[in-house]
Amino acid sequence: MKIKLYGTRGSVPVFNPRSVKYGGNTTCLRIFADQILENTALVIDAGSGIIPMGNDLLKETAGKLKDVTLLFTHWHNDHTLGLFLSPITYFKSVKMKLLGPNENNIGPKEMMQDMMRPPYFPIDVREVRSKFEYINIDMPQAQVVLIHQKGLKLIDLDIYERIEMHLEDIEIEDEFYPLNEFLVIKMHRAKHPDKTISYRFEDKTSGKVFVFLTDNENEDGFSGNLKKHVEGADLLIMDAQYSRDKYISQTVGYGHGTPDYAVKLAEHCHVKRLGLTHHDPTSEDKDVDQIMEEGQRALSPNSKLEVFACADYMTIMV
Ligand SMILES: [Zn+2]
Numbered sequence: 001m002k003i004k005l006y007g008t009r010g011s012v013p014v015f016n017p018r019s020v021k022y023g024g025n026t027t028c029l030r031i032f033a034d035q036i037l038e039n040t041a042l043v044i045d046a047g048s049g050i051i052p053m054g055n056d057l058l059k060e061t062a063g064k065l066k067d068v069t070l071l072f073t074h075w076h077n078d079h080t081l082g083l084f085l086s087p088i089t090y091f092k093s094v095k096m097k098l099l100g101p102n103e104n105n106i107g108p109k110e111m112m113q114d115m116m117r118p119p120y121f122p123i124d125v126r127e128v129r130s131k132f133e134y135i136n137i138d139m140p141q142a143q144v145v146l147i148h149q150k151g152l153k154l155i156d157l158d159i160y161e162r163i164e165m166h167l168e169d170i171e172i173e174d175e176f177y178p179l180n181e182f183l184v185i186k187m188h189r190a191k192h193p194d195k196t197i198s199y200r201f202e203d204k205t206s207g208k209v210f211v212f213l214t215d216n217e218n219e220d221g222f223s224g225n226l227k228k229h230v231e232g233a234d235l236l237i238m239d240a241q242y243s244r245d246k247y248i249s250q251t252v253g254y255g256h257g258t259p260d261y262a263v264k265l266a267e268h269c270h271v272k273r274l275g276l277t278h279h280d281p282t283s284e285d286k287d288v289d290q291i292m293e294e295g296q297r298a299l300s301p302n303s304k305l306e307v308f309a310c311a312d313y314m315t316i317m318v
């Protein structure tokens with residue numbers, strides 16, 4: 001797998017000369033894996049980073065882009081605001097599958113209908129509706145998304161676990177394929193206001209694991225579900241918006257985490273590399289550097305965990 005980050009800022013995009021090293025786009029990242037066909041893309045979130053992501057994608061595919069699968073963590077504005085301005089949204093030939101949490105009957109379709117319409121936006125979603133397919137995720141912790149070169153499907157976790165235990169083949173479009181040809185995406189509900197999903201990508205071909213856990217606040221200790229979700233990741237990218245001091249004095253309950261907590265979780269779960277993300281809009285480069293150092297100081301003696309701060313346009317091999 002390969003991950004390219006296009007937006008690592010939290011809450012609101014920023015642009016100032018003291019925040020260029022880490023960048024100012026809000027959350028968007030692209031996942032590259034063998035299971036994803038040429039001229040298609042798998043993307044998480046549509047913060048302002050989806051605008052340069054879309055430009056790169058159109059350039060790379062030179063007019064042949066067919067299909068974009070977009071996984072949303074949640075519907076807060078910083079994770080959706082780029083979608084309506086990204087060029088890929090307006091190319092009629094590009095189909096888009098939007099998957100995301102459904103809570104109180106608000107899922108991807110309702111988000112688009114509510115937000116992409118005048119007077120909030122000059123174009124009504126109905127003008128581009130033929131492009132979109134919507135898939136609600138009702139119970140993130142009890143469902144699994146399976147991606148294969150032949151297609152995508154959402155199944156119940158207990159059915160998936162039976163398949164995994166018995167090494168059964170999986171049906172996609174009336175044909176059966178072995179599990180080792182799939183990218184398996186498991187989910188966990190993050191600790192954040194409004195239903196928010198963390199995605200765990202298990203590449204069954206390479207055996208590598210990537211977990212994206214943003215918009216997640218520190219818990220007391222680590223729940224069993226959280227540990228299982230993060231266990232053994234080759235790469236964990238996790239929310240560390242605030243220093244411990246700022247968290248304690250100002251931001252408890254805001255739904256975001258601290259670097260020391262991310263490091264403790266990662267060490268506890270045998271993670272190899274930890275990238276800190278969702279940088280606070282008031283953090284300049286020097287402040288993000290300090291948050292990264294705070295994380296590095298929290299490492300246990302002899303820890304092998306690598307801790308770094310995520311930056312826009314960074315590419316990471318998993
Ligand atoms: Zn956010």
Ligand SMILES: [Zn+2]
Binds near residue numbers: 074076192215255
């Ligand atoms: Zn949020």
